Amino acid sequence: GQRPYVVSNHPWKMEEINDYLCKYKGYVFAVGMTTAEHIDSLQSFEIRERDVFLVTYPKSGTIWAQNIIALIFELDDTDETIYENNLEKMPWLEYPEGHSDYVSRPSPRLFASHLTPALMPRGLKGKKAKIVYVARNPKDNVVSYFHFCHAWTSLETPKIGGSSWFDHIREWHTHRDEYSILFLTYEDMVMDLRSAVVKISQFLGRDLSEAMLTHIIEKATFKNMKKDPKANYEFLPEDLLQKGKFLRKGIIGDWKNSFTVAQNEMFDQVYQEKMKDIPFKFIWNIN
Template identity: 45%
Template sequence: EDHNNIYLLKFKGFYFHCAAFDTGLSENLDDFEIRDDDVFVVTYPKSGTIWAQQILSLIYFEEHRKRTENLEAAHRVPFLEYSSRDIDFGKRPSPRLFTTHIPYYLVPRGLKDKKAKIIYIYRNPKDVMCSYFHYINTYPVFKAADTIEAFMKQFLEGKVLGSVWFDHVRGWYEHRNYFNIQFMMYEEMKKDLRSSVLKLCKFLGEDLSEEAVNAVVRQASFENMKDDPLANFENTLYRGFGPKLQEGHFLRKGTIGDWKNHMTVQQNERFDKIFQKQMKDFPLQFIWDVNETQN
């Protein structure tokens, strides 16, 4: 019996989370009305999604930066495919901010006129896989693979929310010319958050004072987010999936190279072979270890 079926729903060739998925919206995603000043954060799961929600909330909302308004980042930058029942997107004031995991071929047609902005964050897939493994083992609803070996098979076959990692990042990159898109590397954001925030502000056309930039960088640091109920996503997950199996934070480590603590030499070699085959001639760089600069 395929234990994934319990929470995965395949729709147009892509795996969604069935509990939260809004088929009505998704059937019509193509026609979802895009405004010129919309901003989309696109990620494969476990690649910095929650972090991006926090960074954008801090850039766009002074009341989030100054904490004068008690609203979670997850509500400020809601999921396109998982929130529509609670939120009337049409009534949201501009600029509207969205989060999504969907592949390039499912996005609203209106994004192709290149006015609305897309930020695509990618992360090295070994860390994505290990982070994912912890995540699905934290929430009983997922009926997860219990070893990294078993999960690696599932991950590489794309039998997870988000489907095949390689297809996701390659698809978006190879179709980048259809969109107004900025690629950001998770590891670079980690190493130099300030430069990354400035790069984002420039892409978004948001001119922040130095004081505001400092506040964004401070409040978007992993340590600060981890204990911040407005940023750490735990309330949202609790509402969606109920209590966790173990104590500990949804935002677990947020490091680079944690895969070395999980993968055997043999698993790593197998992964590398597949990576090389899937990603040969792929121009985006990857960082695999906290000490290395771009290879």
């Protein structure tokens, strides 16, 4: 049946796409996890000096980067900032379910988001807070998303949340001068995790000792993350996700196992056309 908060064309309401996705201001959200009111309220969300935002397009290594940032700030932990898992420690800005304490959280506050610049808090443009943006080569991204949609039990057809990959990266890259933002790629993290951790920690103004750096790298390897109950998202309810699918392979070039030659050629054509003026260089595979 029609959900009470989903009424088309009302300025405050989400437009229902199907049973599990709804649209608001050009962006697709999971049904029942946020409201138009909450998304609108983010515009005036008060930004603090030490806030950190991780921004990604879905399935671009979000959980991995989230884990790295959480580990970097582990030293600051006091009794009131020790959270059960990374979702609690670094909640989703757009999905406030169970995390209504955003305002009362002590600094530094950590947030994750898949939103585009237009929907993010306007206060971020004051450059007080830091944004880490992680992008993934779109061929692997689309394959990962496809597998994720099979894991996310309510997404039986590949209609997806968010915006288009091209729009997301273009908007953040075009508006980069308005923010204090670090761009990284998932591939950078796979190829040289140490450099990526150093880059992130320096950008966030954290001076890590050699021992701390080694500790973070050890805990942030894909293999160890899959076993880490704080980081592997297996604490999500069984009915929401078939177990163990949030972290799949974590490799570069997996798209080759899924793309046909024709699909690859078509993708390359679209990519060239849409990305010709964006200087992002992706690693497509490891030979």
